[in-house]
Amino acid sequence: MNLRELTPQVIGVLVRRGADFAAAEDAVQDALVEAVRSWPDDPPRDAKGWLVTVAWRKFLDAARAETARRRREESAEPPPGPVSGTDDTLQLYFLCAHPSLTPASAVALTLRAVGGLTTRQIAQAYLVPEATMAQRISRAKRTVAGVRFDQPGDVATVLRVLYLVFNEGYSGEVDLAAEAIRLTRQLAAAIDHPEVAGLLALMLLHHARRAARTAPDGSLVPLAEQDRGRWDTALIAEGVGILQTALARDRLGEFQAQAAIAALHADAPTAAETDWVQIVEWYDELARLTDSPVVRLNRAVAVGEADGPRAGLAALAGLDAALPRYAAVAAYLHERDGDVQTAARLYAEAARKAANLAERDHLTRQAARLNSRPGR
Template identity: 80%
Template sequence: MPEALVRSLTPGVLGVLVRRGADFAAAEDAVQDALVEALRVWPADPPRDPKGWLITVAWRRFLDATRAEVARRRREDVVEPAPADVPDQDDTLRLYFLCAHPSLSPSAAVALTLRAVGGLTTRQIARAYLVPEATMAQRISRAKRVVGGVRFDQPGDVGTVLRVLYLVFNEGYSGDVDLAAEAIRLARQLAAVVDHPEVAGLLALMLLHHARRAARVTAGGALVPLARQDRGLWDVEAIAEGVEILQRALSRDRLGEFQAQAAIAALHADALVAEETDWVQIVEWYDELVLVTDSPVVRLNRAVAVGEADGARAGLAALAGLDESLPRYAAVAAHLREKGGEVEVAARLYAEAAAKATNLAEVDHLTRQAARLRAGGS
């Protein structure tokens, strides 16, 4: 059976163990053991009831772990026998809320979500984030201790869950797990259990961004700016699905930041060529996004849109007053200065932006931009 099926069953299995009385951390460890065993056994001997198989194996692993720590008599009084009938309910949403607990750091929440809800192993998560497995194991262990005392029925914050999923998505692909695709899978899962326009907005945003993935880099790994991407490489099915999901969300008239971002992405996707992009409408959506978030980063991106809609001078006016230490400030300023014909200033700013960038592909792109202008290129 495919690994995706095994991982998709994780929330339900973990929820059953927790509702049977298992501590969250111990239950999560037991479920991970069961998932590993499933990947080993199922290809040759697939079960008729995959979820039931996982619950049985995970519960046995939990009991075995408990026996190793507690005296037999005390153990039997505490954890045996297992309840005969546990209601078959979907605990996915509760697990999302638990893993995105506000007391966790963003990195810890992301790691715990990928493991407890996504069903990824510690090794897979470590490889995806390019950190040693021991480091990731410690991060997950600390996160589990933090949420260990949280009641499983305690209500959570949808906004926090969505921000965690968006962090996962923005990591993209950096190991043997495609985090962008994994975030979309988890967002679909979340949308299936919670009726909220911002959940739909985030799923739409992910689909619209992911649709452009094949055109974002050259064969050599160099970044390709949106205006120069081969739009024939865009995934039209993903775009159509994202737009449909977004339209349903917007029709509920409960605008949030992810819906507004998705609307901007949809306008980019709607243009057959870069020159047909409706920048005026994009600026209007950025105005809505500023009202919702009042984010300096949103204002920075709005300045780019204003520059495209109304010219470089207007874009630079929109940029004025923003903190120059903002990420990508120098890159945006460089783009607007170049658009206004200030080539030497733009080249200097591109070089400055390259020095501040942390992503290697972005460093390479900005360095090339500076070199192009210094060589008199276009």
């Protein structure tokens, strides 16, 4: 077991002994620094026990510096002996996904406390200065400092945080998509819940297509144009197997429904063979579960593929045009319906609203392609 896997367990031990979360996390980080220095020359037999002992001493050293708490902290030191085998990682998930935290803070705290990443690594992954990320993590730790560790957590909130991590993709030396999969596997091993399995399946099915999503020049490759030979069939098989087991429990949730849609895309040998009718049915289930306008936007695309572009435009008509990607979806459906002029205008509008450079460049090229047609 490596240091990153031990981090949440050691934090959990300190919290159960009476340390508040912020102090426990700081003490464990100090202990990890000591481990990096001393383990290569003198590795311990019991890595977790060594870390707990050193981290607890670090915590007490810091606590004793505060005169008002000196006696209480000195009397709190437990007698030497074996460390409890209890894994508190699951409780840390819930603590880091506390509803009082903003999504950005919850993600940063999860990566630090559960993922074991350094502040510098997290800052690099999110392309922000290290000082900015340090402030964000410090505020998050202060927010949860008084939260009781034994209160039940909300699985749905934890899953949303992990999905946020996954959707950040990757940059720098930290691959956040792979990190999210690792953490979700860890959660799935700790809790028997069909939505945890559904999220893991969804991540695996999306991640299986990663190599085919971009061209050598970094430009986006739409799903219909991807080289399916580059998809990771082992990840697809694993994701489908996990999903089938979860669906068999008949406790459908939004992540299972999303994974079912991803599985249908992965199952099609070619884009033309995609079972769009069944995908629409799954979007209907997903809309019933979430009542999300973004789901209805994606459903309009599926309707356009299953029943024709005019049916897709009709499904789009009742949605707010200010929705992210609305203009891009409308452009695609209008192009399929033969209205090239409207499609070109909407692609250009969508490019101006794009959330990232790769998406903006792709949409700009789509607009340019239509505008370069004879007669335009």
